[in-house]
Amino acid sequence: MGPRAAIDRRALLLSAAAWPLTACMRSEQPTLQGAWVGASHERGHRLRQRLPLTRAGAQARKAAVLVVGAGIAGLAAARGFQRAGVDDVQLLELEDEPGGNSRGHRMGGMACPLGAHYLPLPGPAAHEVSDWLHEIGLLHQVLGRTVANERHLCHSPQERLFFEGAWHEGLLPPADPASATMTQYRLFAAKVAAAPAFAIPRERAAWTAAHAELDAQTFDHWLREQGLDDQRLRWFLDYCCRDDYGAGLDQVSAWAGLHYFGSRHGFQAPGDAVDERDAMLTWPEGNAWLVQRLAQPLAGHIHGGRVVAGVREERHAVEVLAWQGERLEAWTAGTVVLALPLFVAHRLLDRPSDALRQAATATAYAPWLVANLQLDKPLLDRPGVPPAWDNVVYGSQALGYVDAMHQSLRPYAGATVLSAYSALPAGEREALLQQPWSFWAGRVIDGLAPVHPDLRQRVQRIDLMRYGHAMAIPRPGQQASAAARGALRGGSGRVRFAHADLAGYSVFEEAFTAGCEAAIAPCRCA
Helix, strand or coil, X not given: XXXXXXXXXXXXXXXXXXXXXXXXXXXXXXXXXXXXXXXXXXXXXXXHHCCCCCCCCCEEEEEEEEEECCCHHHXXXXXXXXXXXXXXXXXXXXXXXXXXXXXXXXXXXXXXECCCCCEECCCCCCHHHHHHHHXXXXXXXXXXXXXXXXXXXXXXXXXXXXXXXXXXXXXXXXXXXXXXXXXXXXXXXXXXXXXXXCCCCHHHCCCXXXXXXXXXXXXXXXXXXXXXXCHHHHHHHHHHXXXXXXXXXXXXXHHHHHHHHHXXXXXXCCCCCCCHHHCEECCCCCCHHHHHHHHHHHCCCEECCEEEEEEEECCCCEEEEEEEXXXXXXXXXXXXXXXXXXXXXXXXXXXXXXXHHXXXXXXXXXXXXXXXXXXXXXXXXXXXCCCCCEEEECCCCCCCEEEHHHHCCCCCCCCEEEEEXXXXXXXXXXXXXXXXXXXXXXXXXXXXXXXXXXXXXHEEEEXXXXXXXXXXXCCCCHHHHHHHHHHHCCCCCCEEECCHHHHCCCCHHXXXXXXXXXXXXXXXXX
């Protein structure tokens, strides 16, 4: 019996031991309450209608700058124009509230995330993000050194992994010091250290032939070429790719796989020193906390529930048609920022450029599911380290869950919300739309019940958020289209672009920086 078979047998025995208890609890559990929350796919799918651009019967509106999309990039762009002295900045947002993939939610009076839920301390290349974090008090200088506000750093214990029947600290599967697994951990650490330079934002690291070679192959292929085939290492790297990119190591490029580590804190085998930038900022509501700080100065300028039907650039202005319910608005602006996924911007723009067409065609997207489980009391726990902020099960295709109340200063254990994340295969996008919320809630519970056999008894309600196109997947060859994406960044024209898609993958720093760059050049008045 090989190591994998032994692990699978232990997992089976653990699961089987929980079956009688689980079945009993299921029979006692009342009908589960829940719903889809957070987004209206019906609004989004109106974009497919290709409505003609006509102002007939529309309410006329004007703005000096009109930002389409109030996610992180759009909010950062609007902030940039305001700081440049442009007062008449208006934002159109598809949903009722701003935030994009960083919206928040509440259950039982407790805040929880609907998407992105943490922000690593930014590296030196992300100076726009760093400057803003200083501005809002999350970072400050002490004797010339940048220090984070400890109240908002992730509290300990930060991460744990359920492996071979017990919880272990960290997410890297444990290994004996003299084992083949530890040898491969150290080999991969050396490969990361020797890799070409990476940065976030990605455009601030010089592109070399070595980067191009990595971009041309899958991460899976590169690992095998390096002799890195250890099961535990490969599971961890696959988890990291699915967590950050929405797809596994057999789909993302080797550039993306190494960028995950090389652009931040590197990779350390167990026992090695951990870089200080491994620290993370997080909140019960996730990155919605940051959205609130970006959106507050824009109060009165954000117009929710708008379905933009088309964008046409004219000689002296840009025309934007948008539906608010069944009422049509015709906006005229001197400058328009399309802070949207590239495939949506391509669909809306009346005369898309070749660069936009190329970049949109080259981008694939991962569907995601976020399930928030409201619990009436803490779950029974397995042996090992105590409950952490991030809790992951080895071998699972789900991405684990975060405990929303872990960041609270509550001095006791009690009711909480667990936010469970799943990056789904593209083939499940249709099922995500068609299957009822109860189907997906059942999948989430079934995935966690073997580790927490009393879960069904403790769950009071499950609210789920679905993302059909949550994030761009950095597939092989995608960075080869960097020239097309670069042509869309910043700019001084009447129509500008701002989105993490411009980097080919989705993280806060890329979106925020793209928004800042779109606002660098003065607006062109109507």
